Amino acid sequence: MTAEAIIVGGKTVKKKLMLAILGGFLFLGALLGTFGLTGVAYAVPLSGVGEFTVSFDKMVGSGFHLYGGIAEGGSNEQNPVAVNEIDDATITNLKITKEFPLLNLKAVIEAGEPVEITGLVQKATLINGDASFESLTMQEHYVGDIKNPLEAAAKEFTQDAGTITITNGDLKTLYLFQQTVSLPGMKVYFEHIK
Secondary structure (H helix, E strand, O other), rough: OOOOOOOOOOOOHHHHHHHHHHHHHHHHHHHHHHHOOOOOEEEEEEEEEEEEEEHHHHHHHHEEEEEEEEEEEOOOEEEEEEEEEEEEEEEOEEEEEEOOOOOOOEEEOOOOOEEEEEEEEEEEEEEEEEEEEEEEEEEEEEOOOOOHHHHHHHHHHEEEEEEEEEEEEEEEEEEEEEEEEEEOOOOEEEEOOO
């Protein structure tokens, strides 16, 4: 009885394989840089990855400031954004998603338990949710000396509040920074874009 070696061949699309490997390493590097090995991030911004979505059931924050700004995005250098800063926040059922259309994948980060954040800064192109404020102040500012119309529009209006509560929150954001963040019950996974 003799044994024959049979080689069954397949075809690997090298471009898709390299994009998948590169995307995976970039995302893994961003995760390790942002959350570290302990699940807590210290003063690390998440930007330059294009627009991503932040959603949650409820966020309660103190020391809220909202003003206009300009941020770079995946396709534009100057995107008008709502910059919101919150000194301390607690978020329930946090979910952050980022789509990679070329790979037909979506990266998802979830935290099953309440997330504690200090020094939160977001630059959002869209903010949806049911919001309530305590000690709310709105102001308009003189911007006649500013030549760039986008910059002038961004700095003309500010809003401050002692506390903010948002339920059913959904934000499209280009930039996310946390001085510290704790993500108990963190889960990271990929799924196909539908």
